[in-house]
Structures are given as structure tokens and as C-alpha cells.
Amino acid sequence: MSNMPFEIGKKAATRDAYGKALLELGRLHPEVVALDADLSGSTRSEYFAKEFPDRFFDCGIAEANMAGISAGLASCGKIPFMSSFAMFTSGRNYEQIRNSIAYPALNVKIGASHAGITVGEDGATHQCLEDISLMRTLPNMKVICPSDAAEAYKAVIAAYEIEGPVYLRLSRFSTVIAHDDSYEFRLGKGEVLKDGGDLTIVATGLPVPASLEAANELEKEGIHARVINMPSIKPIDKELLIKAALETKRIVTIEEHWITGGLGSAVLEAISEDAPVWVKRLGIPDVFGESGPAAELLTKFGLDKEGIKKSVKDFMNS
Amino acid sequence: MENIELQRIANKIRKGIIISTFHAKSGHPGGSLSATEIFTYLFFEEMKVDPKNPHDPDRDRFVLSKGHCAPGYYAALALKGFFPFSDLEQLRHTDFYLQGHPDMKMVPGVDMSSGSLGQGVSAAVGMALAGRLDKKDYRVYALLGDGEIEEGQVWEAAMFAGARKLDNLTLIIDNNNLQIDGAIGDVCSPYPIDKKFEAFNFHTINIDGNDYDEIRAAMKEARETKGMPTVIIAKTIKGLGVSFMENEVGWHGKATNEEEYKIAMDELEKAGEALE
């Protein structure tokens, strides 16, 4: 199927793609229903709500209840996509997701927008930096973190086909789209964006383009970095990671998430037994987020191109 | 304080809300404006708080459970003297202390961090409980949104407060009738609000929440009510004071652009002059 509404080179947020893909799924599959918790404009589930008002349920500001209702709907054969901010639909309702969705392996898809530090001005209470960690620890749960709107669109469409619970980590912030319609999202597979033998950069989500740009500039300075985009965090592409570890000996992980429990930890777990190499984890250190414009915060936490270049150089010199 | 004086302060708070969100290019003016009379009355008439001694253990406590209305809260704190009013221009800026949602570690005068709806009210219950344990006579106030009360935690807190007869606790519901996705009655109706709290063993008072005489009478009644907590259901107008924001759901969480800013400030300037 090819109704890709996002064009390479244009700007969009992954939440926009979620909204458009959800609408497309609604058109194709009558068993798809959508739920939100008073944030349908922000999560973009409103696209679905407008066309399918009878299959859309606004739960009000009640995320725990939304998770439980989704579980019940799924147990009766519906495929619920429930949406809110990542903070409130991985954190607020964590235990409902754990015990009512993941444990019974119910077919609920979680669209978690506004993840990470790029929530920006709202500040720490809204900047979810632990959702990858919370969700990937749950048996039966799949965790997907797309790097741009085109990849997100493909991933949401793919999530429908995946049996069981799926967590989709999405951003508020718009970025340049680097994938086109020929790209195929595959659960459990990473994407090599650039080859190189000195080290491997493994990135997920919003910092992926900056990671690639940093690597391209480092190339001119004599550092040949391989770059892997890892949209599928659980299951992760263990084979690709072990190969990279063995061939390049060093790995840098990059994510818009606390450096504990997220992609960095998942990479360490994937390679530690078969190919233990030196790994540097970039992300948000052990502090809460703070208010500020998204781009400034990315710079502050070293997740923009310059910050990544500096960290990679320091790592190569250490 | 005379109502006219309170009205002058409220006018300044409203300007603070527009100024701070304009410079932040984000933030929540609608629910800050609907609650302006409540902020004004609490900080300038009702509560015992001292900006020179913000951690006084005997002070009254306030929790902004609907933490997104920090612009109104901060403007009131600034006017009260907790920090300079001009700091509001740097709301939500990187490396500045005025966080987007109330932060008790960074912002002087803030008694509890909040921003995740439904949680502040439980903390207020805890403060009231501590006051009783310590045999202190401070009172605890919490301001909630009418959309916020859709959170189950609000009712867990209410059940506890009612069961424990916490009469040192006053909850205020800012009943502006709007949340983000629309009118609260359309999204997932929490009505009837008063009957629900009544069933949770609260003394309930319904008022016009933008009217000082009614706020004054309700606060007095709450103070005098013994043996149960009080909830004041304050009917308000979201966006009140800025014509194009009034009752407009779209002004929940959006800042003015240059042009809108000028119109809003002009209206508030004129409203302020009329009070002189």
C-alpha cells in the first residue's frame, strides 16, 4: 500500500504521521478504534475522530481508565489505538498497561506523543525520559521509536499487523524527513545509514538525523563512523549490533531519553554476552528535564550535531 | 481589602499572564485568566503567607493542582513580593527558574510541584493531614480544573479527605466549563460536580468564581465549616478579561502573537484605567 503523505526533505513531526496513519488504518479496518485523554489535537488522533466519531472515544483526563477500557475493547476483538502524551500514557497508567494490557498480551497500540526533552517549554513534568525503559521491560510489549514522519507512518501501519501490544514513541517537534516511500519498516531491524569502521553510532528517534550529520562531518576529520538507525528498540536488531561491535570495536548510543534503561541499555544488553565492547551512552543524564525551547534543550544536553560530534571525538580520544 | 483594590491587583495579574506567555511563546492563558479572581483573593485576602519567610511552617498552604495555570499563579506570587514581576518575561526560558509548571524547588512561594493533573490535590490532602498531626491551625487550599476532576485520583483524594473529616482543607474547582478537547460536558462529563463531592462527604458551595463578594462569603463559610472538608465550585469564564479569549477553547494553551498581544494588553490597560 502506498498512500505515504510525507515527502522526503519536508518537515513534519512523528505525531503528525501517527495521526495520518491511524486515519488510514481506520479507513481500511473496521475493527480499529481510537481513544484519547483530552489531547486529541496534540496527539493527532483528532484526524481519526473527525472521520470516525463513532469509533473514537475521548476518555477525558483519565489515562489509567483509558488503558483499562482499551484492554476490554481488545479482549472483544477491537484493535484500540490509545493516545496521550508519553508521560501520561506510559507513566501515569504504567501499571494498567502492565497488568491489563501487557500481561494478557492484548492487542492494544499505544500512541505516545510528546516524548523526550523536545516537549520543550512545558518542562520536567511533561518531559518523559523513561518510557523506553518502562515499556521495554514488559514482556509481550514491542517498542518502536521512529526517526522521522515517513518512518513513523510506516511503523504505525506495521503496528496494526503486529499481534499484541505495541508502544509507539512519538515527538511533538517537527524535523526534516529523511525516508521516502520505498523505505520498509521491519520490526526487529535496524537500518544502516552510513558505513564506517572506526566506531558505530546507534541512534533512535529524533536525534537520528543529527547523528548522521555529525558522522558525515567527522568523516572529513578522519573519523569513519558507521551510523545505525534503530527504530525497533524491542525487539532490537541484535545481529546487526553484534556485527557492528565486532567490526568497529566501539559504540556510541544516542537517544532523547535518560541514559539509564533506554536504547543505550538495550544495546549493552544485546552485545554484552557475545561482543562486549566499549560503549558510550549519550542522552539525558541523571537529572530531570527543564523548560526551554526544544532546539535549545537539545543543544544544552549535547544532542544536536555539534554536541554529538564533540562527544564522539572525546570518546575516540579516550 | 476593598473589592476595588482586589480588582486592581487582578488586572495586574491578567497583564502578567499575557506578558509571560507572550514572551514564552507558549503556556496557558485561558485557565489562568478564569482563575485570576481566585488567585487574587487567596494571596491578597485569604491566606497567611509572607514573601519574606516563604518556608514559615505555620503558613497557609496552596497547591495549584491544575499546574498548567502557572502564569496566573506566578503573577500573583510576583505581585505579592516573592520575586520581581519583570521576571515573568522569562517564563519557560532555558536556564531560568520560572519553570513551565510550578516547581517547589526553584520558584519561591510554591508549596508543591505540579503539572500532572490529579496529583496536586492528593498532596494538599497530605498537607492538611500533617497540619492536623502537628496541631497547627494553618489551612490548605488547592485549585483544580473542572477537566482535571476527570482523573480518578481526584476522587481517591476526596474520599480520603471526606473520610478523615479534614476541615482544614478547601478545594476550589475552577468550573470554566472547558478542557482541551472541548466543553467538559461533551468530552467526558464530570457533572454534577457538587453532588459528587457531597456524596464524598464534602461541604459544597456553588459560587460565581469571578465575583469577590461570592468568593469572600464562600471562603468564610469554608473556614467556619467543621467536621468536613469544603469544596467551592467556582463558575468562571475561561479567558476572562481578554475579549478574544473569553470562552474560547482554542486559548487553553496558546500564547498571543505580536498583534494579539497588543490588543490584549490594550484591553487590559483600559480595564485598569477604569479602576483608577
Ligand SMILES: Cc1ncc(C[n+]2csc(CCOP(=O)(O)OP(=O)(O)O)c2C)c(N)n1
Ligand atoms: C495527567 C495529565 N494528563 C493530561 C495533561 C495535559 N493537560 C494539560 S491541561 C489539560 C486540560 C485541563 O482542563 P481543565 O482541568 O479544565 O483546566 P482549565 O480549564 O482550568 O485550564 C490537559 C489535558 C496533564 N497535564 N496531566
Ligand SMILES: [Mg+2]
Ligand atoms: Mg476547565
